[in-house]
Amino acid sequence: MVTRAAPSPDEENFVEAAAAVLKSLNPPKPSSSVLETLNAPEAHLTSLSPTTSSFWFIANAIYQFYQSNGELPLPGAVPDMKARSADYIHLQNIYKSRARHDVAQVLHTVRELEKSVGRPVDQAIDEKEVEAFCKGAAHVKLVRGRPLLLAHSGKGKKLEWGPLGAGNAATALMMPDESGILLFIALLAWDTFVDSHDLDALGSEPRMPGLAQADVEGDEVKLVGIAHTILDNVITEAGSFIESPEYDQLKADLANIAKELYALRIALALWLFVDHNFYSVRAGGSELHNIASLTGGLIAQEVIKVITKQYVPVDNTCVFDGIRSKVGVLRL
Numbered sequence: 001m002v003t004r005a006a007p008s009p010d011e012e013n014f015v016e017a018a019a020a021v022l023k024s025l026n027p028p029k030p031s032s033s034v035l036e037t038l039n040a041p042e043a044h045l046t047s048l049s050p051t052t053s054s055f056w057f058i059a060n061a062i063y064q065f066y067q068s069n070g071e072l073p074l075p076g077a078v079p080d081m082k083a084r085s086a087d088y089i090h091l092q093n094i095y096k097s098r099a100r101h102d103v104a105q106v107l108h109t110v111r112e113l114e115k116s117v118g119r120p121v122d123q124a125i126d127e128k129e130v131e132a133f134c135k136g137a138a139h140v141k142l143v144r145g146r147p148l149l150l151a152h153s154g155k156g157k158k159l160e161w162g163p164l165g166a167g168n169a170a171t172a173l174m175m176p177d178e179s180g181i182l183l184f185i186a187l188l189a190w191d192t193f194v195d196s197h198d199l200d201a202l203g204s205e206p207r208m209p210g211l212a213q214a215d216v217e218g219d220e221v222k223l224v225g226i227a228h229t230i231l232d233n234v235i236t237e238a239g240s241f242i243e244s245p246e247y248d249q250l251k252a253d254l255a256n257i258a259k260e261l262y263a264l265r266i267a268l269a270l271w272l273f274v275d276h277n278f279y280s281v282r283a284g285g286s287e288l289h290n291i292a293s294l295t296g297g298l299i300a301q302e303v304i305k306v307i308t309k310q311y312v313p314v315d316n317t318c319v320f321d322g323i324r325s326k327v328g329v330l331r332l
Contacts, residue, residue: 016082028071030138037142038063048117054125058133059140061109065102073102073134103127103134143315146332159188159230161237165332170238172330173250180319180328182250185234186257187319189227193219220259227258260323291322 030038041047043059066072076099078092107130114124133140161169172179190209197207209219228251235242242250298318305313317330 030066030072033141034072034138037140038066038137040142045113045116048113050117050119050123052117054129055133057110057113057125058106058130060113061106061130062133062137064109065106072137073106074099075135075138076100077135099134103131106130106134139312141312141315143313145316159192159233161234161332166234166238168331169234170240172328173235173242176250176253177326178328179330180321180326181330182254182257183321183328184317184319184330184332185230185254186227186261188230189223189258190261192226192230193223223261224255224258227254291320294320294322 037043038059040056040059042052043056043063045060048057048060062073074095076096078088078095081088083091107127110125110130169181172181176182193209194206197209199205199207209223231250231254298314298320302313305311314329315331317332319328319330321327
């Protein structure tokens with residue numbers, strides 16, 4: 001057995017440098033999400049106006065910086081490393097000096113953009129905002145939200161995914177276990193069922209599948225059928241095609257998930273009926289406490305991100321599978 005002696009303290013910085021050499025050989029390149037943000041239509045010169053948000057002025061200026069320099073502004077922070085204090089401080093000063101130079105160049109471009117669109121001097125963009133953007137330029141991401149139009153389709157209306165939603169959903173179907181798309185479709189099927197069934201002929205209240213005096217087996221068949229219809233519609237709307245046996249496996253997995261949702265609802269309804277004796281009131285809105293708690297925590301976390309303007313929020317739709325302990329994010 002051959003063992004390698006630990007490096008002496010004087011050589012630790014060389015070992016650290018050798019481990020990081022591959023990172024230095026690769027030229028710095030912004031991620032696709034960063035370039036998508038910096039080159040968004042709102043940041044184009046023709047879209048800028050005196051009332052445009054300062055974010056898009058700075059995004060345009062940083063994109064110009066990237067086009068002329070081939071890299072983003074330097075953040076100015078030096079990562080922790082093993083080095084003598086004097087050497088580390090010297091290196092840190094070099095980084096900070098370059099970062100200030102980059103911020104000055106971006107700020108100059110911002111001022112030129114403000115002049116070109118006639119932005120009032122008293123509404124000039126704060127230099128600190130430009131500096132903060134430059135520091136985090138390598139991590140910006142554009143999140144375009146959209147209303148949740150899919151949950152309730154309306155009486156007799158077909159679910160409309162839209163070009164973006166259908167395309168992304170069809171892509172997610174290529175990796176259903178990781179994306180959580182089948183669970184999302186099953187939930188849509190549940191909402192569609194509720195949206196098209198009433199407790200009585202007056203339409204006073206929607207009916208959950210499997211409620212009192214309902215055709216239990218018939219409701220399960222309907223729910224699975226709705227789920228399969230939604231699956232076929234999204235594939236057709238996306239203009240894609242999934243061959244068998246992959247398509248057959250998707251339908252079988254979707255049917256199993258829909259049945260799991262249905263069985264869970266029946267079990268909750270029966271438990272509430274036996275234990276509380278107000279089946280028709282509680283069963284329709286029953287929730288699993290642990291899932292409700294987790295969902296509340298996720299929502300609170302996203303609200304904090306928006307309020308504090310820190311970290312990237314979930315991009316569109318988040319699906320949590322409590323049975324398999326998996327999370328998927330869908331851009332629909």
